[in-house]
Amino acid sequence: MFTNTAALFTVALAAIATAVPTHLPRDGGGEVGGGNCNANALCCDNVGSADSLGDIAGLLGIAVGLLNGNLGIGCIPIQVIDLIPDDSCNAQAVCCQSTASFIYEAGVALGSVDEIKSRRLGCDLCQLIAKCLDKEPSDLSGTCRVTEEFWYFQLQREVEVQDPGVTHFHISEAIVVFDTSEMDQFKGPSLPWEVREKDTRGGHRILWLQARAGSCIEPGDPAVDTPQTEQESLATIGGRYVPAQVNTHLIRAWLHQCETKHGKGCRPSLPLSLEQTRVPTFVIDVIQSCLVYSPSQCRYVALSYVWGAAAVYKHLRENTQDLRRTGSLLSLPIPATIRDAMTLAHAIGERYLWVDSLCIIQNDSEMLQSEITRMGSIYSKALFTIIAASGDSADSGLPGVNWGSRGQVQKALKFVDGELLTVIDLVPSGIDGTPWAQRAWTFQERILSNRALVFSASEVYWSCRVAAHSEERALEEVRNIKRLHLSFPQRYATEFLSWEPLQPSEYRLLYSDLLSSYRQRRLSYQTDMLNAFNGVSEILAALQDDTFFWGLPGLLFSYALAWDFIGNSARNHVHVPVIGSKDSKETVPIPSWSWAAWSEENSKHPPYLRAGEGGDMRPVIEFNIVDTKHQLVKIKERSWQDHLDDDIRASWQERDPRQLPSPIQNSLSQIGYLYFWTSLANVRAARIWKGGKYILSPPGPPNFYSEIVHQDFIVIGRYSDRILLLLAIEWRDGVAYRTGSADIDERKWVQMENRQWRLITLG
Helix, strand or coil, X not given: CCCCHHHHHHHHHHHHHCEEECEECCCCCCCCCCCCCEHHHCEECCCCCCCCCCCCCHHHHHHHHHHCCCCCCCCCCCCEEECCCCCCCCCCCCCECCCECECCCCCEEEEEHHHHHHCCCCCHHHHXXXXXXXXXXXXXXXXXXXXXXXXXXXXXXXXXXXXXXCCEEEEEEEEEEEEECHHHCCCCCCCHHHHHHXXXXXXXXXXXXXXXXXXXXXXXXXXXXXCCEHHHHHCCCEECCCCXXXXXXXXXXXXXXXXHHCHHHCCCCCCHHHHCCCXXXXXXXXXXXXXXXXXXXXXXEEEECCCCCCCCCCCCHXXXXXXXXXXXXXXXXXXXXXXXXXXXXXXXXXXXXXCHHHHCCCCCHHHHHHHHCCHHHHHHHCCCEEEECCCCCCCCCCCCCCCCCCCCCCEEEEECCEEEEECCCCCHHHHHHCHHHHEHHHHHHHHCCCCEEEECCCCEEEECCCCEEECCEECCCEECCCCCCCCCCCHHHHHHCCCCCCCHHHHHHHHHHHHHHHCCCECCCXXXXXXXXXXXXXXXXXXXXXXEECCEXXXXXXXXXXXXXXXXXXECCCEEEEECHHHCEXXXXXXXXXXXXXXXXXXXXXXXXXXXXXXXXXXXXXXXXXXXXXXXXXXXXXXXXXXXXXXHHHCCCCCCCCCCCCHHHCCCCCCCCEEEEEEEEEEXXXXXXXXXXXXXXXXXXXXXXXXXXXXXXXXXXXXXXXXXXXXXXXXXCCEEEEEEEEEEEHHHHXXXXXXXXXXXXXX
């Protein structure tokens, strides 16, 4: 029936553009090619299985049955082109239906390395695969096969479908897998620098292909808002050409979809305290090319980028008037990323842009601190945030905004019935390794943005709280994607944060996840440790009606005080400016009990920060803190109904209130000091991590542990399972300072002979 690779491969990969309600059969279903199957038309009403390979999925199975081991015989040339933007989309829609209920992976054998390379001059498909094989170690041999990945989704609600609840099965990509010969696979230990090369031995993917969508609707086309039938909608799903320059019409379509179809799910109402905050002081007017004071109810786009080593032009007190002059930004040395963001905002019809370096007066300390503490509201109120995820400096620009600024080459295999496109961004989540994704400041900028337009080196992505889109995948007509193998970059971040008040356990987990993720990022200046987390603190405080103290939430203070590093850390002795009593400016050290006072010893291998121990923490200590007005303020934690046996607690915790000193009369008092009464004991302990965890009364010989010490420990909290949480402390001039943490069974703590009830000043 078919005698050449091109035609056979067309049938096999036609399944990429296929949508199937329910699932496909494992056994039975009739002979391959039976029923009303017309392979040339790429449409089947009865999908069977091929006896030659066993479990076969969809049309891919039909192709294998037709091949019957003859793949590679009679390859004929098929055109491979570098893609040029093309407005025509005339390929026929493809549809297959089945009433079966299982999905099984299938593959098509393509032949050995030598066979594929021998066909490269006569078959452009083989040429594509051969180029990928040329990058493999020259001593490897083996075979190649085609497999696929799937999506499950439902169509948009406004599409005229026969059954609105039907779930469609859609093959998203065909993947060429290289299976190396058994003798070539690496089976022994390796030196660190050999691991990457050795890991390529064995089955691994070398080429990704996707079918181009059968029809395209350009933004602005009247058909955009015209109700579609199920078949018409399915035809718009698939791969898409990625032009050399960003398609701004497509970006406008994504934004339009968010604003007209997603409702509050895309941009939920903010807490009242955030809604009432004023707009940013300055924004860039991209039409007048200058800074302006933000209009009331300003609609603006924000920019998230990396400064890096570029000479970033800054807004200073001295140049404020110059920057506000119409056209001033056209002649000033503005970094390429900012200039591209201005161009993009103008092209999609938005007038105002917020950029930190220009919209905050960098040498005005009061304004700087005021705007930093409002980062949460600035990014959450933005229409969307442009994320410059590629490049390592502010001069890297936004790839695709200007012609020739992104150099990807997308290939197409053109057949009679359609086209196959090479996938450009193989792993979009790979931007997690970029300088932008490793920078501490960008952490809050991403998760606090309700919508994000992400620029990778090769294409653009859109993410909101309802949908995710990309330039090379047309998925605008689908909803409820249940399985999307090619994950959207950083999309998990938006799912971290809800705009509704959380239950205590949810709040605890959210704070822990956010802080642990944040501390994996890098800072150029340790003095920014708290500043770069202020936006997150602002949002959480507003959602939970909470107050943060040096990065720790008051409602969860005992729990948050239990942070520790898995890995070595050390005090950074950072001092930060605060506004003290009578608006006086003071510079004070970050207290040792705050996670912001500690940094990794090795910047290349940052330790993992656990924001608090797992489980329910019972507040058993009353903490008081010296605030910026030098007043002693009680930290109000969430109350608990404690139904545990209080007789044990009574033996180590005195119930009679003890008088606290007046910080104003205490010469040792300093902003950020904690005052509290607690139980203290000196205990033999083994230190596991410097600045981290201790083991009390460690078993075994002393030489089994790296360091054995006799250390003072104090109780700061109690778990529901009668485990006490302790801080290791050292003393200087009558003030205690944190050096680590530990835990102990409450009964064992009661048995400590040198235990005492004592007033602690924790600096």
